[in-house]
Amino acid sequence: MRSHPLFAPWFSLAPALTIVMVLLGASLWYAVAESLGVIGAIGQNQPSFSAYRAAFLPASEFWLSLTFSLWVSLAATILSAAGALILAVWLSERNSGGFALHWNLAFPHLVWSVVLLLILSQSGLFSRWAAALGLISTPAEFPVLVRDRFGIGILLSYIGKEIPFLTITILSVLRSQPVGYDVVAENLGASRWQRLRYITLPQVMPALLAGSLLVFGFIFSSYEVPALLGVGYPRALPVLALRYFLDPDLRLRPTGMVISLVITAVTLVVAVASLRMGEK
Amino acid sequence: MTTVNIISLNKTYPNSAAPVLKDFSLSVHDGEMVAFLGPSGSGKSTLLKLITGIERPDSGDIHFDGVSILNVHPNKRGAVLMFQKSYLFPFLNVEDNIGFGLKVQGMSSASIRAEVKRMLNLIGLPGIEKRKSGQLSGGEGQRVALARALVTNPKLLLLDEPLSSLDTSVRINLQEAIRAIQRELGVTTIFVTHDLGEAMAMSDRMALLLNGEIVALDKPEALFHRPRSVAAAKFMGVSTFLSGNQPCPEQGRRVTVKNEVCFSSEKIFAIRPEHIRVQKGGCENSMRGVVSDCVFRGEYIEYQVDVNAATVRARMPMPAPMFPHGAQVFVKFPQEHLFEVT
Amino acid sequence: MRHLTIYALRFLLYILLAAPPLLFAAYAFSTRWFFPAPFPAEWTTAAFARVLRDSRTLSSAAQGLGIALTVSLLSLILALPAARVLGLRKFRGRQTAWLLLFLPTVVPPLAIGMGLNILFLRLGLAGTLTGVTLAHLLPTLPYTIFTLAGSFARFDENYEFQALALGANPFQIFLHITLRMLAPSLLTAALFAFLISWSQYLLTLLIGGGQVLTLPLLLFSAASGGNPSSIAALSLLFIAPPVLVIALTARALSQHGNEIREQY
Numbered sequence: 001m002r003s004h005p006l007f008a009p010w011f012s013l014a015p016a017l018t019i020v021m022v023l024l025g026a027s028l029w030y031a032v033a034e035s036l037g038v039i040g041a042i043g044q045n046q047p048s049f050s051a052y053r054a055a056f057l058p059a060s061e062f063w064l065s066l067t068f069s070l071w072v073s074l075a076a077t078i079l080s081a082a083g084a085l086i087l088a089v090w091l092s093e094r095n096s097g098g099f100a101l102h103w104n105l106a107f108p109h110l111v112w113s114v115v116l117l118l119i120l121s122q123s124g125l126f127s128r129w130a131a132a133l134g135l136i137s138t139p140a141e142f143p144v145l146v147r148d149r150f151g152i153g154i155l156l157s158y159i160g161k162e163i164p165f166l167t168i169t170i171l172s173v174l175r176s177q178p179v180g181y182d183v184v185a186e187n188l189g190a191s192r193w194q195r196l197r198y199i200t201l202p203q204v205m206p207a208l209l210a211g212s213l214l215v216f217g218f219i220f221s222s223y224e225v226p227a228l229l230g231v232g233y234p235r236a237l238p239v240l241a242l243r244y245f246l247d248p249d250l251r252l253r254p255t256g257m258v259i260s261l262v263i264t265a266v267t268l269v270v271a272v273a274s275l276r277m278g279e280k
Numbered sequence: 281m282t283t284v285n286i287i288s289l290n291k292t293y294p295n296s297a298a299p300v301l302k303d304f305s306l307s308v309h310d311g312e313m314v315a316f317l318g319p320s321g322s323g324k325s326t327l328l329k330l331i332t333g334i335e336r337p338d339s340g341d342i343h344f345d346g347v348s349i350l351n352v353h354p355n356k357r358g359a360v361l362m363f364q365k366s367y368l369f370p371f372l373n374v375e376d377n378i379g380f381g382l383k384v385q386g387m388s389s390a391s392i393r394a395e396v397k398r399m400l401n402l403i404g405l406p407g408i409e410k411r412k413s414g415q416l417s418g419g420e421g422q423r424v425a426l427a428r429a430l431v432t433n434p435k436l437l438l439l440d441e442p443l444s445s446l447d448t449s450v451r452i453n454l455q456e457a458i459r460a461i462q463r464e465l466g467v468t469t470i471f472v473t474h475d476l477g478e479a480m481a482m483s484d485r486m487a488l489l490l491n492g493e494i495v496a497l498d499k500p501e502a503l504f505h506r507p508r509s510v511a512a513a514k515f516m517g518v519s520t521f522l523s524g525n526q527p528c529p530e531q532g533r534r535v536t537v538k539n540e541v542c543f544s545s546e547k548i549f550a551i552r553p554e555h556i557r558v559q560k561g562g563c564e565n566s567m568r569g570v571v572s573d574c575v576f577r578g579e580y581i582e583y584q585v586d587v588n589a590a591t592v593r594a595r596m597p598m599p600a601p602m603f604p605h606g607a608q609v610f611v612k613f614p615q616e617h618l619f620e621v622t
Numbered sequence: 623m624r625h626l627t628i629y630a631l632r633f634l635l636y637i638l639l640a641a642p643p644l645l646f647a648a649y650a651f652s653t654r655w656f657f658p659a660p661f662p663a664e665w666t667t668a669a670f671a672r673v674l675r676d677s678r679t680l681s682s683a684a685q686g687l688g689i690a691l692t693v694s695l696l697s698l699i700l701a702l703p704a705a706r707v708l709g710l711r712k713f714r715g716r717q718t719a720w721l722l723l724f725l726p727t728v729v730p731p732l733a734i735g736m737g738l739n740i741l742f743l744r745l746g747l748a749g750t751l752t753g754v755t756l757a758h759l760l761p762t763l764p765y766t767i768f769t770l771a772g773s774f775a776r777f778d779e780n781y782e783f784q785a786l787a788l789g790a791n792p793f794q795i796f797l798h799i800t801l802r803m804l805a806p807s808l809l810t811a812a813l814f815a816f817l818i819s820w821s822q823y824l825l826t827l828l829i830g831g832g833q834v835l836t837l838p839l840l841l842f843s844a845a846s847g848g849n850p851s852s853i854a855a856l857s858l859l860f861i862a863p864p865v866l867v868i869a870l871t872a873r874a875l876s877q878h879g880n881e882i883r884e885q886y
Contacts, residue, residue: 009713012703016763017719019700020726023760027737028729034740103639106868107861108821110838114845114857115642118649123657125645132660139657221730224823228845238732245736257736264733271728332787354786361787367780371802381788384798432788 028264035257051254055262061240062259069237072151073220076158081212083159084166089200091167092174101171104164112157113228120145120153146229153229154236162215169211170204177203206277213274217267237263282344282435282468284308284331289340291326291492300326301492304340308436311466313459315479315500317515318489324472328438331470332359344435358435362442366421368413374400374424375409381432399427402461419450426458430465437462437469443478455481476517480504488515505552510621513550519593520556521621522549522613548621555617556594558583558609560601566612571603585611643861649854669851670858678835683859686836689751689826690819693758697815698808700759701766708767709774723767726760734760735828742829749833757829758822762815769814773807813867820863 010017033039036047055062107115119125127142136142146153181203185195226236235243237259244256289304300323308314316324329335331342333354341348349357360381368377376383378399379392387395400406403423408416416424422442429437439458443451459482462469473479479486480500488496488503488511496503496512507513510521562568569587581602583594592611603609649655650670652662673679708719726734738757739748747753781803785795801808823838830839841856 009707009711009716012707013719016700016704016767017722019756019759020723020763023738023741023756024726024729024734026741027734029737030740031733031737039740103868105817106864107642108838108864110821110823110841110845111642111857111861114841114853115645117845118645118850118854128658128660131658217728221732223732224842228842238730241732241736260730260733260736263730267728267730332783334783334786353791355789355791357787358789359787361784363780363784365780367778367784369781369784369799369802380785380790380798384785384788384790384794428788 031257031261031264035254035261037254051258055255055258061235062237064234065237065240065259068151068234069220069226072154072158072226072236073216076155076162076219077212077216079155080159080162080166080215081208083163084170085204085208087163088167088170088174088204089196092171101164101168104161107161109157109161109222110224110228112160113153113225116146116153116157116160116229120156121147147231149231149234151226151230151236154226157225157229158215158219162219166208166211166215169207173204173207174200210274210277213270213277217270217274220270221263221267281310281466283310283346284436284468284470285341285343285346286327286331287341287343289327289330289342290338291323291330291335292338299492301330301337304492304494306487306494306497308468308470311468312484313462313469313471313482315471315473315483315486316489317473317476317479317486319474321491322489323492324489325440328361328440328470328472331357331436331438332361333357358432359438360429360432360434360436361438361440362422362425362429364441364443364445366413366416366418366425368416368421368424368428370413372413373409374411374413374416377413377424378428378431380428385432395431396427399431402430402464403427404457417450418446419454422446422454423457426461430461430467434467437467439469439471441473444473444475451478458482476515488512490515506619507550508621510548510550513621516552518550518552520551520553522551522618523547549618550621551613551618553582553593553595554580554597555614556592557612557614558585558594558596558601558603559612560609562610563612565615566610569609569611571605571607571609573605574603576602585609587611643858643865646854646857646861649850650858653851670855673852673855673859678840679837679856679859682835682837682840685751685834686820686838687863689755689758689834689836690816692755693762693819694812694815696755696759697762697766698770698812701763701770701811705767705770706774709771710777710779723764727764731761731822731824735825738825739828739831748829749831751834753829754826754834757825758819761822761825762818765814765818766811769807769811770804773804777803810871813871817864817867821860 038047122139122142130136223238241256241259244252286306291301292299378396382392569585573584575582581600585592653666655662742748742753785799837860844853
């Protein structure tokens with residue numbers, strides 16, 4: 001390998017790039033084709049926008065699901081970012097917690113959802129403890145926290161996973177900065193709050209924003225958590241897309257594809273914004 | 281052993297305009313140590329890469345004992361390298377590091393063990409076979425790296441600034457050790473450095489490199505006392521050049537003192553700083569000047585004297601007089617120490 | 623006082639971390655734990671044994687393990703040459719290559735899975751192990767490549783030159799030097815790939831079409847309507863490999879942990 005000084009880098013990149021581009025390219029190509037109705041279940045010859053029209057009808061469930069997904073994604077992202085900022089500042093002053101945060105990786109999103117299901121459902125652990133304390137007497141008295149209309153269970157599941165993720169992001173920024181600034185600011189008479197406001201926040205803001213955008217894109221497009229912890233109506237967008245796609249009525253498949261493409265477009269825009277943020 | 285002929289090598293890197301090596305030719309005799317001295321970017325490291333086969337020349341050839349090696353795979357050339365960093369494999373102990381070259385050739389482990397032991401005795405570190413490479417000092421690491429390079433019985437040993445990251449005392453110690461081992465084994469060696477003292481102390485011949493070309497090639501003492509060109513003289517620490525038709529600035533005749541040499545039809549003479557005398561009174565072959573600096577260096581005093589708008593740097597051994605800034609002095613250029621350069 | 627708060631908070635943190643396995647164990651190894659009882663009263667392995675006896679459980683675990691191991695190995699093989707040039711070389715189009723390889727991490731698995739579902743049906747790969755394995759490569763490859771490219775960027779090629787000059791052939795250099803020097807990050811990269819594949823739900827569902835079953839699929843369908851004991855028992859089986867892996871690689875994770883980000 002060393003004997004070829006003009007070793008073309010693309011030759012080495014070819015295997016991985018081919019796999020990624022062929023699989024990704026083909027999947028997007030087929031997604032667009034099916035959304036236009038030219039392949040797959042219906043297989044007509046003329047591309048048509050009928051699936052798009054059906055998806056975007058004012059009475060379509062799409063709009064309700066979009067609202068629901070935006071609410072869940074925005075709320076979970078903002079709460080996670082705020083929680084992570086507080087946790088990271090607290091941890092960076094103590095220089096600890098790294099291992100505990102990574103331990104979070106051991107439990108995938110699916111597992112967190114199952115945990116919440118076992119703890120928060122009306123016959124779950126917390127409901128039993130509430131009964132033991134005499135606060136309630138039947139399971140029905142326990143508040144509906146999972147499989148609820150407002151997506152509280154979904155929110156809690158994401159917050160639990162994303163706070164550690166964003167905390168690590170912020171911590172790695174804080175720990176890569178020279179320690180001096182804070183000391184200098186304190187020496188110049190800045191209060192604890194002023195140091196946080198004028199020194200720490202500006203340092204971590206780009207990374208926090210970039211990370212939050214990633215989190216938003218992920219929550220907006222992921223399926224398992226809302227499918228497990230959500231209700232039948234309103235459904236999150238990915239849940240709606242997959243239901244249509246797997247519906248026995250084959251005419252609904254293109255509509256499922258349209259919704260999936262909308263989700264993809266949103267996550268791509270968010271990812272580009274995140275990359276721009278990260279570069280700053 | 282091996283005679284190395286480097287024949288008209290040319291090399292230009294793809295994304296740069298200037299060539300790194302220009303029509304570069306040199307012969308290294310069997311068992312000889314040649315030092316390459318030059319600033320960074322002079323093409324020293326590129327030359328080593330071409331010899332080992334990490335890079336290929338644009339044109340030219342390299343012969344070992346009269347046979348071209350350009351088409352020999354790098355791992356069959358028998359040209360081993362030693363860098364500034366030891367590059368001992370961190371996951372192997374000393375014994376496995378030294379034995380690496382023998383192991384990949386398929387030698388039996390019993391013979392490897394014997395060879396390693398022999399090499400460790402040679403480098404003066406017997407019994408450290410089982411040590412981790414991380415537990416060695418900088419000097420020990422370089423000795424082990426030398427043993428690892430030499431155990432394969434290489435045709436050519438290439439040393440790329442092997443001592444420049446070491447402390448002075450360790451460095452001098454290792455200079456002697458490398459020189460002794462090289463003589464004992466009679467291995468042909470090319471030694472790249474930017475340290476003049478080190479090059480003179482270790483080499484049979486020195487090659488001075490500038491911008492991919494050899495500006496001078498001779499025995500160290502010859503180069504030191506009588507460099508033939510201005511470039512070579514500057515390499516050897518000469519900074520005062522005199523121009524005029526005669527070497528001696530006789531009384532009443534104008535002679536210019538130059539720091540920078542402009543090419544003219546006049547002859548140019550050079551003088552080493554330690555041969556220039558700075559004194560109170562005028563005499564034969566002396567010129568009037570004003571002291572701009574006078575630094576006490578312990579074993580000698582270093583003077584900077586402005587003469588005819590040029591600065592003459594002189595160096596006189598203790599005891600020597602100190603002069604204040606602005607003192608009127610005479611700078612003497614003893615005739616027997618002037619030599620002509622081109 | 624200040625110290626007390628810190629210890630209390632740290633204690634809380636560890637409780638939170640230990641909670642999932644403890645919770646699962648409580649549900650999986652108890653019986654007749656009815657509503658008002660705050661803690662299980664009767665302990666038994668019957669429920670856990672029942673889940674284990676279900677032939678689908680072990681075959682799913684085995685299938686998931688096989689897929690995840692194959693995916694890790696393939697990811698490494700494909701990622702090594704790419705990571706090497708991305709980490710060590712500057713060349714025209716390097717930025718583009720990075721972006722292209724980064725894409726699978728931002729295109730949602732939902733869209734990838736639905737599109738691949740059609741492609742693989744046509745190629746006859748739907749419902750096969752090969753198809754699922756190929757599909758899993760999309761989310762794992764970027765992370766393997768980024769992890770390895772990071773360590774190649776810190777890799778000093780002079781170690782390889784040394785070995786070359788000492789007479790080693792390219793294969794010996796790769797085996798004795800390159801792989802040995804990169805061993806820690808190779809291991810980390812393989813484990814990331816393993817974790818991502820092992821916990822992959824959507825791609826397995828959409829490509830496997832019900833014919834390729836793995837533990838996340840079983841767990842998901844149990845969680846959508848099964849009894850708590852089976853859910854908990856399946857969860858325990860599902861988190862066992864990740865917990866082991868994270869515990870064993872705690873040190874490496876502090877360097878690379880955040881690189882696996884969201885996909886997992």
